[in-house]
Amino acid sequence: MRPELKSILLLTAFLFALNFLGPLALLLPVPFIFYYKRVPALHRALSAGVVAVLLLILVQDPLARYVVLFQFASLVSPFLLFLSLQEKGYTIDISIPSTLLLTFLLVAAGSLAYPHFFHQPIADQLAAVLKQSGFKPTPELHQALTTFIHILPGIIFLSEGIMILLNLMIFSRVAKEPIQFPSFRLPDSLIIAFVVMAALFIFTAIVPVIHSDTVRYVAANTLIAIAFAYFTQGLAVAVFFIDKMKIPPLLRLLVFVFIFIQPGPLLVTGLGFADIWLEFRKRSFIIDKK
Numbered sequence: 001m002r003p004e005l006k007s008i009l010l011l012t013a014f015l016f017a018l019n020f021l022g023p024l025a026l027l028l029p030v031p032f033i034f035y036y037k038r039v040p041a042l043h044r045a046l047s048a049g050v051v052a053v054l055l056l057i058l059v060q061d062p063l064a065r066y067v068v069l070f071q072f073a074s075l076v077s078p079f080l081l082f083l084s085l086q087e088k089g090y091t092i093d094i095s096i097p098s099t100l101l102l103t104f105l106l107v108a109a110g111s112l113a114y115p116h117f118f119h120q121p122i123a124d125q126l127a128a129v130l131k132q133s134g135f136k137p138t139p140e141l142h143q144a145l146t147t148f149i150h151i152l153p154g155i156i157f158l159s160e161g162i163m164i165l166l167n168l169m170i171f172s173r174v175a176k177e178p179i180q181f182p183s184f185r186l187p188d189s190l191i192i193a194f195v196v197m198a199a200l201f202i203f204t205a206i207v208p209v210i211h212s213d214t215v216r217y218v219a220a221n222t223l224i225a226i227a228f229a230y231f232t233q234g235l236a237v238a239v240f241f242i243d244k245m246k247i248p249p250l251l252r253l254l255v256f257v258f259i260f261i262q263p264g265p266l267l268v269t270g271l272g273f274a275d276i277w278l279e280f281r282k283r284s285f286i287i288d289k290k
Helices: 004-028 027-035 042-058 062-086 092-112 117-131 139-150 153-176 191-205 213-244 249-259 264-278 282-290
Strands: none
Touching: 004 042, 042 062, 062 153, 092 153, 092 213, 092 264, 139 153, 139 213, 153 213, 191 213, 213 249, 213 264, 213 282, 249 264, 264 282
Protein backbone atom coordinates (compact mmCIF):
# COMPACT_ATOMS: atom_id res chain seq x y z
CA MET A 1 0.00 0.00 0.00
CA ARG A 2 1.27 3.47 -0.87
CA PRO A 3 2.49 5.42 2.20
CA GLU A 4 0.14 8.31 1.41
CA LEU A 5 -2.93 6.06 1.31
CA LYS A 6 -1.82 4.19 4.43
CA SER A 7 -1.41 7.51 6.27
CA ILE A 8 -4.88 8.70 5.33
CA LEU A 9 -6.53 5.38 6.27
CA LEU A 10 -4.79 5.19 9.65
CA LEU A 11 -5.49 8.82 10.46
CA THR A 12 -9.12 8.41 9.44
CA ALA A 13 -9.44 5.42 11.79
CA PHE A 14 -7.91 7.39 14.67
CA LEU A 15 -10.09 10.42 14.05
CA PHE A 16 -13.24 8.37 13.71
CA ALA A 17 -12.55 6.54 16.97
CA LEU A 18 -11.64 9.81 18.66
CA ASN A 19 -14.94 11.37 17.66
CA PHE A 20 -17.24 8.50 18.60
CA LEU A 21 -15.54 7.66 21.89
CA GLY A 22 -16.25 11.15 23.21
CA PRO A 23 -14.70 11.49 26.70
CA LEU A 24 -13.06 8.08 26.27
CA ALA A 25 -10.89 9.71 23.59
CA LEU A 26 -8.40 10.13 26.43
CA LEU A 27 -7.54 6.49 25.73
CA LEU A 28 -6.18 7.48 22.31
CA PRO A 29 -3.88 10.45 22.90
CA VAL A 30 -0.59 8.90 21.89
CA PRO A 31 -1.50 7.16 18.61
CA PHE A 32 -3.54 10.15 17.51
CA ILE A 33 -0.99 12.90 18.17
CA PHE A 34 2.13 10.74 17.77
CA TYR A 35 1.14 9.70 14.27
CA TYR A 36 -0.22 13.07 13.29
CA LYS A 37 3.13 14.55 14.22
CA ARG A 38 4.83 12.43 11.60
CA VAL A 39 2.76 12.94 8.46
CA PRO A 40 2.50 15.96 6.14
CA ALA A 41 -0.09 18.62 6.92
CA LEU A 42 -1.89 17.80 3.65
CA HIS A 43 -2.53 14.22 4.82
CA ARG A 44 -3.88 15.51 8.12
CA ALA A 45 -6.31 17.82 6.34
CA LEU A 46 -7.42 15.08 3.94
CA SER A 47 -8.02 12.66 6.79
CA ALA A 48 -10.06 15.24 8.73
CA GLY A 49 -12.10 15.91 5.58
CA VAL A 50 -12.76 12.19 5.05
CA VAL A 51 -14.04 11.83 8.62
CA ALA A 52 -16.27 14.90 8.31
CA VAL A 53 -17.88 13.51 5.13
CA LEU A 54 -18.35 10.06 6.72
CA LEU A 55 -20.02 11.65 9.74
CA LEU A 56 -22.41 13.59 7.50
CA ILE A 57 -23.32 10.38 5.67
CA LEU A 58 -23.62 8.05 8.66
CA VAL A 59 -25.38 10.35 11.15
CA GLN A 60 -28.89 11.08 9.89
CA ASP A 61 -30.65 12.60 12.91
CA PRO A 62 -30.28 16.43 12.65
CA LEU A 63 -29.61 16.95 16.36
CA ALA A 64 -27.15 14.05 16.57
CA ARG A 65 -25.40 15.26 13.41
CA TYR A 66 -25.01 18.74 14.88
CA VAL A 67 -23.60 17.39 18.15
CA VAL A 68 -21.18 14.95 16.48
CA LEU A 69 -19.84 17.46 13.95
CA PHE A 70 -19.60 20.13 16.64
CA GLN A 71 -17.57 17.82 18.86
CA PHE A 72 -15.40 16.73 15.95
CA ALA A 73 -14.55 20.26 14.82
CA SER A 74 -13.91 21.68 18.28
CA LEU A 75 -11.62 18.78 19.29
CA VAL A 76 -9.68 17.99 16.12
CA SER A 77 -9.15 21.49 14.70
CA PRO A 78 -7.31 22.79 17.82
CA PHE A 79 -5.00 19.74 17.69
CA LEU A 80 -4.18 20.48 14.06
CA LEU A 81 -3.53 24.14 14.85
CA PHE A 82 -1.29 23.29 17.81
CA LEU A 83 0.83 20.86 15.80
CA SER A 84 1.16 23.29 12.90
CA LEU A 85 2.27 26.14 15.17
CA GLN A 86 4.78 23.91 16.94
CA GLU A 87 6.21 22.72 13.63
CA LYS A 88 6.65 26.34 12.50
CA GLY A 89 8.69 27.09 15.62
CA TYR A 90 6.18 29.13 17.62
CA THR A 91 6.63 29.05 21.39
CA ILE A 92 4.22 27.43 23.81
CA ASP A 93 3.06 30.92 24.87
CA ILE A 94 1.58 31.34 21.38
CA SER A 95 0.53 27.79 20.44
CA ILE A 96 -1.49 26.96 23.58
CA PRO A 97 -3.45 30.27 23.75
CA SER A 98 -4.11 29.97 20.00
CA THR A 99 -5.40 26.42 20.52
CA LEU A 100 -7.67 27.48 23.38
CA LEU A 101 -8.85 30.54 21.46
CA LEU A 102 -9.77 28.40 18.44
CA THR A 103 -11.63 25.98 20.72
CA PHE A 104 -13.54 28.88 22.28
CA LEU A 105 -14.39 30.40 18.88
CA LEU A 106 -15.63 27.07 17.55
CA VAL A 107 -17.76 26.54 20.66
CA ALA A 108 -19.09 30.09 20.30
CA ALA A 109 -19.88 29.54 16.61
CA GLY A 110 -21.64 26.28 17.42
CA SER A 111 -23.69 28.02 20.09
CA LEU A 112 -25.13 30.36 17.45
CA ALA A 113 -27.08 27.38 16.11
CA TYR A 114 -27.79 26.33 19.69
CA PRO A 115 -31.28 27.91 20.03
CA HIS A 116 -32.42 26.03 16.92
CA PHE A 117 -30.88 22.61 17.57
CA PHE A 118 -29.94 22.33 21.22
CA HIS A 119 -31.96 24.45 23.60
CA GLN A 120 -35.43 22.90 23.42
CA PRO A 121 -34.33 19.24 23.08
CA ILE A 122 -32.02 19.53 26.10
CA ALA A 123 -34.62 21.45 28.09
CA ASP A 124 -37.21 18.74 27.32
CA GLN A 125 -34.78 15.94 28.23
CA LEU A 126 -33.82 17.58 31.53
CA ALA A 127 -37.45 18.27 32.40
CA ALA A 128 -38.37 14.63 31.66
CA VAL A 129 -35.52 13.31 33.82
CA LEU A 130 -36.46 15.60 36.71
CA LYS A 131 -40.13 14.64 36.40
CA GLN A 132 -39.25 10.93 36.56
CA SER A 133 -37.11 11.65 39.63
CA GLY A 134 -40.10 13.15 41.42
CA PHE A 135 -39.24 16.85 41.06
CA LYS A 136 -42.22 19.11 40.52
CA PRO A 137 -41.83 21.91 37.96
CA THR A 138 -41.41 25.26 39.72
CA PRO A 139 -40.37 28.74 38.51
CA GLU A 140 -37.08 28.37 40.41
CA LEU A 141 -36.34 25.01 38.79
CA HIS A 142 -37.17 26.43 35.37
CA GLN A 143 -34.79 29.36 35.97
CA ALA A 144 -32.02 27.01 37.09
CA LEU A 145 -32.46 24.85 33.97
CA THR A 146 -32.48 27.92 31.74
CA THR A 147 -29.27 29.21 33.32
CA PHE A 148 -27.57 25.82 32.95
CA ILE A 149 -28.55 25.54 29.30
CA HIS A 150 -27.26 29.03 28.49
CA ILE A 151 -23.84 28.43 30.07
CA LEU A 152 -23.55 25.05 28.36
CA PRO A 153 -21.12 26.46 25.72
CA GLY A 154 -18.74 27.39 28.54
CA ILE A 155 -19.11 23.95 30.11
CA ILE A 156 -18.40 22.31 26.74
CA PHE A 157 -15.31 24.51 26.38
CA LEU A 158 -14.12 23.41 29.83
CA SER A 159 -14.48 19.71 29.08
CA GLU A 160 -12.81 19.95 25.69
CA GLY A 161 -10.05 22.21 26.97
CA ILE A 162 -9.23 19.71 29.72
CA MET A 163 -9.23 16.89 27.15
CA ILE A 164 -6.82 18.81 24.91
CA LEU A 165 -4.46 19.65 27.79
CA LEU A 166 -4.39 16.09 29.10
CA ASN A 167 -3.73 14.68 25.64
CA LEU A 168 -0.85 17.09 25.08
CA MET A 169 0.70 16.38 28.48
CA ILE A 170 0.42 12.60 28.06
CA PHE A 171 1.87 12.85 24.56
CA SER A 172 4.78 14.93 25.83
CA ARG A 173 5.64 12.31 28.48
CA VAL A 174 5.14 9.14 26.43
CA ALA A 175 6.54 10.34 23.10
CA LYS A 176 9.45 12.04 24.89
CA GLU A 177 8.91 15.19 22.85
CA PRO A 178 8.74 18.01 25.42
CA ILE A 179 6.32 20.81 24.58
CA GLN A 180 7.85 23.12 27.23
CA PHE A 181 4.49 23.36 29.00
CA PRO A 182 6.03 24.38 32.40
CA SER A 183 7.11 27.70 30.85
CA PHE A 184 3.63 28.61 29.60
CA ARG A 185 2.41 32.07 30.59
CA LEU A 186 -0.55 34.14 29.41
CA PRO A 187 -0.18 37.82 28.48
CA ASP A 188 -0.76 40.00 31.55
CA SER A 189 -3.25 42.13 29.61
CA LEU A 190 -5.75 39.24 29.57
CA ILE A 191 -6.72 40.16 33.12
CA ILE A 192 -8.34 43.32 31.71
CA ALA A 193 -10.74 41.19 29.64
CA PHE A 194 -11.57 39.17 32.76
CA VAL A 195 -12.33 42.33 34.79
CA VAL A 196 -14.49 43.77 31.99
CA MET A 197 -16.49 40.55 31.61
CA ALA A 198 -16.91 40.25 35.38
CA ALA A 199 -18.22 43.82 35.54
CA LEU A 200 -20.69 43.14 32.71
CA PHE A 201 -21.86 39.95 34.41
CA ILE A 202 -22.46 41.70 37.74
CA PHE A 203 -23.91 45.03 36.61
CA THR A 204 -26.28 43.65 33.97
CA ALA A 205 -27.93 41.74 36.82
CA ILE A 206 -28.22 44.55 39.39
CA VAL A 207 -28.62 47.71 37.26
CA PRO A 208 -32.11 47.75 35.64
CA VAL A 209 -31.11 50.26 32.92
CA ILE A 210 -28.48 47.96 31.42
CA HIS A 211 -30.17 44.67 32.26
CA SER A 212 -29.69 42.15 29.45
CA ASP A 213 -29.89 38.37 29.77
CA THR A 214 -28.05 37.95 26.47
CA VAL A 215 -25.07 40.08 27.56
CA ARG A 216 -25.07 38.35 30.94
CA TYR A 217 -24.88 34.86 29.40
CA VAL A 218 -22.19 35.93 26.92
CA ALA A 219 -20.18 37.38 29.81
CA ALA A 220 -20.69 34.21 31.87
CA ASN A 221 -19.40 31.94 29.09
CA THR A 222 -16.44 34.25 28.43
CA LEU A 223 -15.58 34.29 32.15
CA ILE A 224 -15.57 30.50 32.19
CA ALA A 225 -13.22 30.45 29.19
CA ILE A 226 -10.81 33.01 30.68
CA ALA A 227 -10.85 31.24 34.05
CA PHE A 228 -9.88 28.02 32.28
CA ALA A 229 -7.03 29.87 30.55
CA TYR A 230 -5.72 30.85 33.99
CA PHE A 231 -6.24 27.28 35.19
CA THR A 232 -3.87 26.33 32.34
CA GLN A 233 -1.30 28.84 33.59
CA GLY A 234 -1.69 27.58 37.15
CA LEU A 235 -1.23 24.02 35.89
CA ALA A 236 1.97 25.11 34.12
CA VAL A 237 3.25 26.56 37.42
CA ALA A 238 2.36 23.33 39.24
CA VAL A 239 4.09 21.18 36.61
CA PHE A 240 7.15 23.46 36.79
CA PHE A 241 7.57 22.82 40.53
CA ILE A 242 6.70 19.12 40.21
CA ASP A 243 9.53 18.75 37.69
CA LYS A 244 11.84 20.96 39.75
CA MET A 245 11.34 18.88 42.90
CA LYS A 246 11.74 15.63 40.90
CA ILE A 247 8.65 14.05 42.45
CA PRO A 248 8.49 10.24 41.97
CA PRO A 249 6.03 8.97 39.29
CA LEU A 250 3.45 7.54 41.72
CA LEU A 251 3.34 10.69 43.85
CA ARG A 252 3.22 12.77 40.66
CA LEU A 253 0.14 10.79 39.57
CA LEU A 254 -1.55 11.43 42.92
CA VAL A 255 -0.82 15.16 42.62
CA PHE A 256 -2.44 15.28 39.17
CA VAL A 257 -5.48 13.37 40.45
CA PHE A 258 -5.86 16.02 43.16
CA ILE A 259 -5.44 18.82 40.61
CA PHE A 260 -8.40 17.61 38.54
CA ILE A 261 -10.70 16.83 41.51
CA GLN A 262 -12.39 19.58 43.55
CA PRO A 263 -11.14 21.74 45.12
CA GLY A 264 -8.00 21.20 43.04
CA PRO A 265 -9.19 23.07 39.91
CA LEU A 266 -10.19 26.14 41.97
CA LEU A 267 -6.82 26.20 43.75
CA VAL A 268 -4.90 25.79 40.50
CA THR A 269 -6.96 28.56 38.85
CA GLY A 270 -6.17 30.81 41.83
CA LEU A 271 -2.51 29.91 41.40
CA GLY A 272 -2.73 30.99 37.76
CA PHE A 273 -4.24 34.36 38.72
CA ALA A 274 -1.66 34.90 41.49
CA ASP A 275 1.16 34.15 39.05
CA ILE A 276 0.29 37.36 37.17
CA TRP A 277 1.77 39.41 40.02
CA LEU A 278 3.97 36.98 41.97
CA GLU A 279 5.67 35.24 39.01
CA PHE A 280 6.43 32.09 41.00
CA ARG A 281 8.77 30.56 38.43
CA LYS A 282 11.00 33.65 38.28
CA ARG A 283 11.15 33.78 42.06
CA SER A 284 12.29 30.15 42.16
CA PHE A 285 15.31 31.07 40.04
CA ILE A 286 16.15 33.91 42.45
CA ILE A 287 15.96 31.50 45.40
CA ASP A 288 18.22 29.03 43.59
CA LYS A 289 20.86 31.70 42.97
CA LYS A 290 20.89 32.67 46.64
